Amino acid sequence: MTLIRFCLILCSLIFLHSSQSYCEDIKNSTFNATYHQLDNGMNIVTIPNRRSPIVVHMVWYHIGAGDDPIGKSGLSHLLEHLMFKGTNNFPDDTFSRLVALNGGRENAFTSSDYTGYFQRISKQYLPLVMELEADRMRNLSLTEDDVLLERDIVLEERSSRVSNVPSSILMEQMYRALFLRHPYGTPVIGWENEIKELNLHDVLTFYNKYYFPNNATLVVAGDIDVEDVLTLAKQHYGSIQPSEIEERIRLKEPKHVSPRRVLFKSPQLAQPSIFRFYLAPSYVSEDRSYSFPLEVFSEVLGGKITSILYQEMVVKRKLATWAGTSYNPMSLDNTTFAIYLSLKEKVSISEAEIALDEIIAESLKDGFEDSRIKAAKGRMAANLLYSLDNPSGVAKIFGSALSIGMSVNDVENWSKKIDSVTADEIMNAANYVLNADKSVTGILIPEKENYNAIKNN
Amino acid sequence: MQSKIIRFIGFCIILVCGCFTVHESKAASVERIITAEGFEIWYLRELSVPVISLSIGFRGGSASDPIGKEGLSYFATNLLDEGAGKMDSQSFQKKVTDNAIHLNFIPGRDITSISLRTLSQNRKEAFKLMGLALTQPRFDKEAKERVREQILSKIATGEKQPNSVAIKSWYKAMLGDHPFSRPLEGNTKSILSIQKKDLEDFIRGRFAQDNIFIGASGDVEPEEIASLVDSALKTLPSNSLSFSLPEVKFNLEPHFDVINLDIPQSIAVFGFPGIPRVHKDFYAAYVMNYILGGSGFTSRLYKEVREKRGLAYSVYSYLHTLDSIGLIVGGVATRNDAMSNSIDIIKKELSLMAKNGITKEELSSAKRAITGSFPLKFDTSSSVAQILLSMQFQGLNHDYLERRNSYIENITVTDVRSIAKQLLNQNKMVTVIVGSPKGLTSYK
Numbered sequence: 001m002t003l004i005r006f007c008l009i010l011c012s013l014i015f016l017h018s019s020q021s022y023c024e025d026i027k028n029s030t031f032n033a034t035y036h037q038l039d040n041g042m043n044i045v046t047i048p049n050r051r052s053p054i055v056v057h058m059v060w061y062h063i064g065a066g067d068d069p070i071g072k073s074g075l076s077h078l079l080e081h082l083m084f085k086g087t088n089n090f091p092d093d094t095f096s097r098l099v100a101l102n103g104g105r106e107n108a109f110t111s112s113d114y115t116g117y118f119q120r121i122s123k124q125y126l127p128l129v130m131e132l133e134a135d136r137m138r139n140l141s142l143t144e145d146d147v148l149l150e151r152d153i154v155l156e157e158r159s160s161r162v163s164n165v166p167s168s169i170l171m172e173q174m175y176r177a178l179f180l181r182h183p184y185g186t187p188v189i190g191w192e193n194e195i196k197e198l199n200l201h202d203v204l205t206f207y208n209k210y211y212f213p214n215n216a217t218l219v220v221a222g223d224i225d226v227e228d229v230l231t232l233a234k235q236h237y238g239s240i241q242p243s244e245i246e247e248r249i250r251l252k253e254p255k256h257v258s259p260r261r262v263l264f265k266s267p268q269l270a271q272p273s274i275f276r277f278y279l280a281p282s283y284v285s286e287d288r289s290y291s292f293p294l295e296v297f298s299e300v301l302g303g304k305i306t307s308i309l310y311q312e313m314v315v316k317r318k319l320a321t322w323a324g325t326s327y328n329p330m331s332l333d334n335t336t337f338a339i340y341l342s343l344k345e346k347v348s349i350s351e352a353e354i355a356l357d358e359i360i361a362e363s364l365k366d367g368f369e370d371s372r373i374k375a376a377k378g379r380m381a382a383n384l385l386y387s388l389d390n391p392s393g394v395a396k397i398f399g400s401a402l403s404i405g406m407s408v409n410d411v412e413n414w415s416k417k418i419d420s421v422t423a424d425e426i427m428n429a430a431n432y433v434l435n436a437d438k439s440v441t442g443i444l445i446p447e448k449e450n451y452n453a454i455k456n457n
Numbered sequence: 458m459q460s461k462i463i464r465f466i467g468f469c470i471i472l473v474c475g476c477f478t479v480h481e482s483k484a485a486s487v488e489r490i491i492t493a494e495g496f497e498i499w500y501l502r503e504l505s506v507p508v509i510s511l512s513i514g515f516r517g518g519s520a521s522d523p524i525g526k527e528g529l530s531y532f533a534t535n536l537l538d539e540g541a542g543k544m545d546s547q548s549f550q551k552k553v554t555d556n557a558i559h560l561n562f563i564p565g566r567d568i569t570s571i572s573l574r575t576l577s578q579n580r581k582e583a584f585k586l587m588g589l590a591l592t593q594p595r596f597d598k599e600a601k602e603r604v605r606e607q608i609l610s611k612i613a614t615g616e617k618q619p620n621s622v623a624i625k626s627w628y629k630a631m632l633g634d635h636p637f638s639r640p641l642e643g644n645t646k647s648i649l650s651i652q653k654k655d656l657e658d659f660i661r662g663r664f665a666q667d668n669i670f671i672g673a674s675g676d677v678e679p680e681e682i683a684s685l686v687d688s689a690l691k692t693l694p695s696n697s698l699s700f701s702l703p704e705v706k707f708n709l710e711p712h713f714d715v716i717n718l719d720i721p722q723s724i725a726v727f728g729f730p731g732i733p734r735v736h737k738d739f740y741a742a743y744v745m746n747y748i749l750g751g752s753g754f755t756s757r758l759y760k761e762v763r764e765k766r767g768l769a770y771s772v773y774s775y776l777h778t779l780d781s782i783g784l785i786v787g788g789v790a791t792r793n794d795a796m797s798n799s800i801d802i803i804k805k806e807l808s809l810m811a812k813n814g815i816t817k818e819e820l821s822s823a824k825r826a827i828t829g830s831f832p833l834k835f836d837t838s839s840s841v842a843q844i845l846l847s848m849q850f851q852g853l854n855h856d857y858l859e860r861r862n863s864y865i866e867n868i869t870v871t872d873v874r875s876i877a878k879q880l881l882n883q884n885k886m887v888t889v890i891v892g893s894p895k896g897l898t899s900y901k
Binding site: 051154 | 510557559574576603613721753754755768790792822830836837838839
């Protein structure tokens with residue numbers, strides 16, 4: 001059953017300057033995606049899917065919170081908000097008004113590695129949203145007042161997402177503890193004290209440094225004709241001048257030599273929880289060869305309620321009400337392999353933690369039965385097919401992949417890579433990654449009731 | 458409506474219920490299939506992806522749980538995939554996951570739903586497992602006690618989370634002791650009291666052929682959907698056990714409740730009694746709410762509270778309809794020292810809407826936006842199946858998909874003003890705030 005969802009919000013990843021050759025024109029049998037590049041360096045991925053007469057139009061900038069200047073955390077996210085403030089051509093809220101008026105939906109998101117803007121709309125309005133999105137790539141018009149007001153909104157967003165949510169506070173501290181130097185230790189939304197100091201100059205400097213076509217990927221999915229999309233893209237994005245983009249240099253992690261531990265107590269909790277983060281490879285990091293085996297490892301260890309972790313912790317030992325793992329290698333630099341346990345009310349934290357370590361140690365020593373590995377691979381392949389049922393989901397896969405320097409071909413080959421993973425590779429990867437010295441354990445502890453007001457009500 | 462009746466050698470009947478022009482090139486037909494066993498399926502065929510989605514609903518949810526057994530439907534629903542037929546939980550789950558079947562059971566206040574999503578190639582196994590879950594759930598002790606613990610944990614957590622406390626308190630204040638105000642998952646005492654027999658009684662009472670609604674979409678011939686459903690569900694009993702709910706008595710006085718909690722940001726839920734889904738003024742209320750707080754970045758509440766003043770990240774309103782009633786629900790989250798100001802601004806907007814309604818320009822923009830965005834609801838097969846199920850449950854006609862936009866087009870400025878005046882009556886407004894909002898205290 002899926003009563004309690006495993007909802008770690010893992011801060012995601014990065015980008016590497018894209019090195020695809022001009023017009024690979026790769027046909028993809030699963031997604032039917034094609035790759036092109038405009039003369040100004042902008043990547044274009046098209047993914048036709050004619051199930052309904054709508055298009056998903058996304059622009060991904062290869063820049064994110066991991067690139068915020070030191071002391072100015074939250075800058076890329078604040079800029080994402082401010083991108084809705086209008087240009088001289090389409091002032092104030094014209095962008096959002098036109099999208100809504102024509103039956104569209106829109107939004108934007110920021111991760112550590114990329115910042116994306118998207119619209120879903122009836123296909124006849126693709127030229128409109130392209131015109132609008134291309135316009136705000138270089139023509140954003142901002143005032144100091146815009147920035148001050150939006151900063152307040154972001155502070156409210158931070159309260160909703162973090163300050164009011166004990167598990168988010170704990171995870172923010174855990175990321176800070178896991179990444180000794182790398183910017184993934186800094187929250188995407190920013191630290192409150194630093195958000196409060198961001199100003200118009202910071203925002204414009206960042207915008208004028210990174211928002212250029214040669215630092216962006218356009219993804220168009222849905223009921224489209226590829227040639228039409230290319231013609232429109234040339235018309236709207238093709239005339240924007242590129243700029244030299246500074247290489248993104250991120251601080252490297254020193255050697256990790258000691259397990260770390262973070263505790264957070266809150267009266268807003270009913271039961272204790274245990275989180276464990278390990279530093280883990282991404283699809284494009286130096287130790288990337290471990291990423292595919294580790295994905296299979298994650299699925300077997302903690303993917304579903306048939307997983308080893310759930311069966312041991314919840315069903316057999318009855319220590320937890322939920323147990324699972326989470327690992328997403330779609331990240332520019334080393335990322336996180338996560339384990340989550342929601343404990344039963346009266347179970348001691350140390351008892352549960354000892355059990356967890358036993359289960360991990362057994363898995364690392366004995367490996368997995370072949371049947372479990374095969375089943376996990378089958379589920380992973382099937383889930384890829386399900387993604388075809390959702391044009392927005394497919395567009396996101398390609399957008400994030402290209403934002404971290406992967407190619408359309410890499411996405412196509414994912415299934416094959418997963419399928420070819422061997423039992424030995426899984427064990428090698430798991431033993432390399434699940435090393436206590438490269439880990440942080442986080443504990444959420446319920447604190448004394450403070451809802452007296454409710455009880456008396 | 459121009460319906461054609463096609464008979465498939467006595468096995469099933471398919472009525473083509475008008476062409477819904479989601480596709481320009483190929484008009485998609487909503488088909489009404491009557492299977493050989495007598496099940497009615499509303500079906501929209503979609504061949505572009507190798508996936509089949511099915512949504513099933515049975516009338517009756519948490520509101521019809523027996524007194525003292527609150528949360529029974531939630532408990533039972535969450536146990537359906539924990540063992541059925543000859544398979545215990547582990548074997549059942551292994552079959553489901555090995556075949557990459559997505560089988561979800563969704564408890565509700567007035568309906569209990571099941572959503573099945575499968576790759577076409579695994580459809581036989583998928584339907585078989587779903588059928589077993591609905592007709593032969595085991596409620597084994599191990600699974601039952603494990604899930605009981607999970608529900609108790611969820612209840613305990615919910616009692617401490619400000620969002621959950623706010624919405625639960627709001628329902629209670631608006632609907633009093635009516636069973637619609639109960640939390641879906643019941644309470645600690647009731648969950649502890651539920652036995653295997655209660656779970657079996659729930660299944661026997663609700664899961665029957667006269668109480669079922671089915672929507673489907675996917676990559677399969679309609680005749681095959683009919684036979685898959687028949688083979689999965691033919692052993693369902695013919696008749697459900699009837700149940701009745703007391704009449705809803707809405708709160709009819711101003712109610713403003715502050716629940717003190719030491720958190721940096723206060724959370725407010727506010728709202729009014731609304732109108733049911735089949736009410737003649739539903740579409741006028743829909744347009745009104747769209748302009749008030751339902752349209753994301755362009756709504757009045759968003760403009761006034763967020764965009765102009767930076768008081769909140771999230772501010773919204775929506776219409777919530779249950780079996781026989783409707784509600785208008787809104788929310789805002791604001792720092793403690795600004796909540797009072799946010800509430801004043803929201804109340805002012807509610808008054809303006811109640812007094813003056815909307816302008817002609819607002820109406821024409823809203824119509825264009827609402828009708829133009831309709832196709833966006835159909836971009837995954839599971840959302841299509843869910844819509845086809847909801848249409849039946851809500852008592853809409855099978856030509857709803859073609860007619861829906863005309864219902865919106867027919868709304869006038871006068872319609873909206875009149876429904877706004879009727880619904881946004883602040884003498885009936887219920888507001889619940891959780892946090893430490895400066896300068897605000899309860900009155901009720």
